[in-house]
Amino acid sequence: MYFLFIKSESKTPGGLPARPVLTSYYKSSHFKNRPFDPYTNYTSPNETILCPDSYQSMYSQLLCGLCQRTQVLRVGAVFASGFIRAIRFLEKHWQLLCRDIRSGTLDPTVITDPAVREAVLTKVLHRPDPELADFVESECRKDSWQGIITRLWPNTKYVDVIVTGTMSQYIPTLDFYSNGLPLVCTMYASSECYFGVNLNPLCKPSEVAYTLIPTMAYFEFLPVHRNNNNGELVDLADVKLGHEYELVVTTYAGLYRYRVGDVLRVAGFKNRAPQFNFICRKNVVLSIDSDKTDEVELQGAVKNAVDAHLVAFGGSVAEYTSYADTKTTIPGHYVLYWELSVKGTTAIPPSVYEDCCLTVEESLNSVYRQGRVSDKSIGPLEIKIVEQGTFDKLMDYAISLGASINQYKTPRCVKFEPIVELLNSRVEGSYFSPKCPKWVPGHKQWSNNVKN
Template sequence: MPICSCEETINEFEAFTRDAGRVQRDTLKKILELNGGAEYLKHFGLGGRTDVESYKSLIPLCVHSDLEPYIQRIVDGDRSPVLTGKPITSLSLSSGTTQGKPKFLPFNDELLETTLQIFRTSYAFRNRQSTRNVWSLSNWYGVIPALWPNAKYVYGIMTGSMEPYLKKLRHYSGHLPLISADYGASEGWVGANIDPTKPPEEVTYAVLPHTGYFEFIPLEKPNGDESENNASIHYIESEPVGLTEVEVDKIYEVVITTFGGLYRYRLGDIVKIANFHNSTPELRFICRRSLVLSINIDKNTEKDLQLAVEDAAKLLEGYVGSRKINTIGPLELRILRKGTFKEILDHFLSLGGAVSQFKAPRFVSSSNLKVLEILSRNTTAIYSSTAYGR
């Protein structure tokens, strides 16, 4: 993209964001004019209306399961105006990270254009910046610029589940700046990273008001819960507000209406309003609302797991060093026959012990020859660790 084209793109973005409220109304009108004949909109009696008030009062909020019957018809080859005025000729497939299985989502020429708009905008802001000189390679430090000397920066998804990899990525990228990718999902695009100088942990995304119609469900934390990056909180919801009605430092769930046939669709993303660029909000991604491992009353988020693994890695450092200088031998895993620990129990009882006092051994000393003999005799397979050795 030539320099002049970058400046034109930035000027266009500035113009769109100066009056984001008007652009949002125009964008919704355009979406509804294009898709007014869609079966989904007719079902709720929209009747060709294109104003914000009618749309919000007639069309309910939805999730993917609400649209599955309509999308499945498109998958099966139905070319009638199910979700959009024109037939859907392409479908994207989500990663399935949250629900455990991929989801089909409609994709059309208008969504392709919004994708290009997001890329053009963030590309223009990125290429305003200068880059540093290449550093020498040492212990894989700076391997990326060493392999690709013309690289100017490292660009990718660096929030959410990708955040744990930032430390390693910084090591490999050396002097190259890390630039967080723009904010989007299989359902559609939300915002562009217009300040690529920010570290990924602090990145915000300016919503492009002409790429879709956006609403935000205000979320209030229950009294006594001060945590922010917690997907397990049962938030108190209020009625959705418009793009220009959000408030800085408040938390919301994103709702989108797209050119691809998604109407008032709940993304399930929790965001915090960090600031405004002109009249459009800048969002900071907090977490996925539904990404929680729940076992009985215990609920663990992705962040909980990340912190647990990081703490465990710190505890492992001493072991790794000892293995490398061979002061500790490799771990050995032995597979035992079924009933082995019952045989150890029988041995314990033969010595006069009571069943109520028996505990399955977690450590067997070298002097406990009988138990060692039982374990060795019942071993069916042996595996030695090759990790951390020389």
């Protein structure tokens, strides 16, 4: 039971289609007419995967997975965030799913895509199954959803998801839902190029190392521990154990010395082939799904919101930081903590802060906005106004942990739980974006990297 989805695509100024590599693959004859292989024998018919409506696609794929529960040996999605989103979808809609399983039909108000209806009814949902519906209902009604994966799909051996990089934040949630099943990361790839594989897939997530396959592209590496303005690059055969590098590729498709933006650390060697830990995306401070927001972009978005809405009230942002909240909401959402400096005498209405949220969102990149509008993989942005002196408290806390007062800089993104708790304890008001930002398919919509 592997959840696969297509994303909206666009065209370049020259008329060529621009889309993520996975969408391109799913729509190709290579996927649609693939020969039988146990590894790609999915519970989801192709029609449910190719449905452009993410709600109908998720609903129908879950329904098919439940109907074939005893045959499922592997569960997963490309990213950990996508799989957790599917489980939370089940948590919200299990009653509708049970009703369709019990009746052996599909609610016409839920599944309107004729291709999806025909595929599910002819290939999976052949007849009413009240016994299965009762079982699913009894499990989903329980107070705790701990181990829900192994309870509903008892023969599952592992969870196949990417949990390296920013996706590591989802590991505790996956362990909770799966009763500690192995979390397997198999490959490392992007829309530009396939890079390598994990030769030890059952290792712990913290130990995942990818062996780069030298025939996939010409790989070079930019050391990240020193100034590289001179463009000095290191070949695949010359990287050193324990050193960190930014990946640079020259591909068969025509990319020349393309900086992928991934920072890798050499973890070891397979024979003479280096193996790499994925460390992070370079300069990325926020990420929920496949979105990547860097510090410069975030700074610009905050400035746009302040200039457009707070200046008129004599307000400005004295300090700010951010947090990718994947615990309190599914899908996760961006949280901005603002400490204000207000010189005006007029109180700032809540609607102004909501407008700030929307302006920040509309200032972020198209991949973020696509996640908000089309894919529904990112929740509304939230701004939390904190008490005066909060960021002084934050600095005091950092210094108490050993930071230098001379070198301290306010972090533009926080992940350490005690810091998040400190910030939340001083929140005076919380405001969400009132609607989705503008996003038009096909308008400057370039393919997004599928990063591990």
